[in-house]
Amino acid sequence: MTAELFGVAATTLALFTGFGLLVGLLFGFFGMGGSFLVTPALMVMGYETDVAVASGLAFVFATSVIATLKHRDLGQVDYKLGVLMIAGTTAGIEVGKIGLHYLQSIGLADTVVSVIYVGLLGGIGAFITYQATKGDGGGGLEHDADGEVDADDVPDIAKTIQSYRVPPMISLQGGITVSLWMILAVAFATGLLSGFLGVGGGFIRMPALFYLIGVPVPIAVGTDLFEIVFSGGIGSFLYAMDGAVDLSIVAPLLAGSALGARVGAAATSIVDEDEIKVYFGVMLLLGALAVAVRKIGNFADIPVLRQVSLVIILGAAALVAGAVVVSSIRALREEESSPTPSTAD
Amino acid sequence: MLELGNATGVTGAATVVGLVLLEAIVLYVVYGGLERFLGPALVDAVSGR
Numbered sequence: 001m002t003a004e005l006f007g008v009a010a011t012t013l014a015l016f017t018g019f020g021l022l023v024g025l026l027f028g029f030f031g032m033g034g035s036f037l038v039t040p041a042l043m044v045m046g047y048e049t050d051v052a053v054a055s056g057l058a059f060v061f062a063t064s065v066i067a068t069l070k071h072r073d074l075g076q077v078d079y080k081l082g083v084l085m086i087a088g089t090t091a092g093i094e095v096g097k098i099g100l101h102y103l104q105s106i107g108l109a110d111t112v113v114s115v116i117y118v119g120l121l122g123g124i125g126a127f128i129t130y131q132a133t134k135g136d137g138g139g140g141l142e143h144d145a146d147g148e149v150d151a152d153d154v155p156d157i158a159k160t161i162q163s164y165r166v167p168p169m170i171s172l173q174g175g176i177t178v179s180l181w182m183i184l185a186v187a188f189a190t191g192l193l194s195g196f197l198g199v200g201g202g203f204i205r206m207p208a209l210f211y212l213i214g215v216p217v218p219i220a221v222g223t224d225l226f227e228i229v230f231s232g233g234i235g236s237f238l239y240a241m242d243g244a245v246d247l248s249i250v251a252p253l254l255a256g257s258a259l260g261a262r263v264g265a266a267a268t269s270i271v272d273e274d275e276i277k278v279y280f281g282v283m284l285l286l287g288a289l290a291v292a293v294r295k296i297g298n299f300a301d302i303p304v305l306r307q308v309s310l311v312i313i314l315g316a317a318a319l320v321a322g323a324v325v326v327s328s329i330r331a332l333r334e335e336e337s338s339p340t341p342s343t344a345d
Numbered sequence: 346m347l348e349l350g351n352a353t354g355v356t357g358a359a360t361v362v363g364l365v366l367l368e369a370i371v372l373y374v375v376y377g378g379l380e381r382f383l384g385p386a387l388v389d390a391v392s393g394r
Contacts (some may be wrong), residue, residue: 058361070373236365241353241358243357245362329392
């Protein structure tokens with residue numbers, strides 16, 4: 001006889017809680033990856049697509065609330081930037097959806113979206129990994145969110161964007177001043193891609209905030225999560241109106257992710273920024289591989305490739321989460337043995 | 346599936362999203378308390394102090 005709670009097997013609850021812990025850690029650390037990991041896993045477990053998508057969204061919403069609160073405690077959320085990003089992103093998503101509907105009308109949506117999605121994941125992943133491993137591409141920003149950003153640490157593209165001084169100018173955390181129109185343009189562009197691809201867009205927004213606007217990585221993660229609270233909340237509400245959110249999935253996932261998100265968010269203030277970028281880049285590269293394998297499986301009707309895709313993405317998540325924990329422990333030990341005080345906290 | 350998971354319409358959706366948000370806030374507070382009590386000892390243990 002199997003033990004049950006709320007009609008769900010205890011083993012399934014334990015599995016969901018453990019999986020939530022893993023996803024929450026990555027979500028708090030990167031500001032992305034929730035629905036990327038949860039929705040495909042639920043679908044492979046046999047849940048209907050609408051239940052998997054809706055429950056994934058509700059989970060992402062709740063986890064982003066917890067991760068944002070933790071980043072707020074660390075002074076890593078720029079609310080002004082977040083509100084502007086929400087405005088620009090929302091407009092961009094609407095235009096992106098028009099483009100998607102046009103492609104659907106001519107029967108090219110699946111192919112074009114798949115190619116662009118894989119290309120973007122892989123391209124951004126390769127770019128970030130290269131920049132971080134090169135060591136002079138804007139890495140090594142101070143972790144102190146209240147401190148001024150060193151001009152040498154700001155990526156070249158962000159410097160160019162910051163040089164366009166079209167009023168009104170907006171002051172952001174880290175002593176950055178950017179034109180309102182530049183922020184809205186970046187937000188619109190990320191929203192456009194998000195709406196066109198039909199994805200949350202954390203993997204586009206977080207790098208955009210750092211590489212295009214010049215926001216330090218921990219603040220980029222915190223502000224991105226703040227934006228996800230709203231997009232995830234609205235998405236969950238819309239799906240919940242159809243009764244598609246399954247609380248027996250969301251509750252145990254959240255029990256694990258609430259802890260993982262706290263650990264992941266705290267780790268962004270400990271781990272070196274170049275390391276954060278390397279892990280983010282590797283996660284995106286493996287994500288691109290997993291999506292490509294799944295799309296090939298769908299296209300060629302080879303079901304086993306969908307399972308392979310899930311194994312790749314879950315394996316990547318476990319690997320990167322493990323690396324984040326090891327890096328955090330190492331950073332704490334180095335801080336302890338260092339004779340000078342660290343700026344990490 | 347939990348009963349509330351089948352709730353539909355605006356009221357049902359508000360209840361479901363509200364419950365999810367409530368669970369998130371409760372967990373944030375509970376884990377925050379645990380972090381406050383156990384965090385320093387845990388950090389000392391992993392950093393080899």
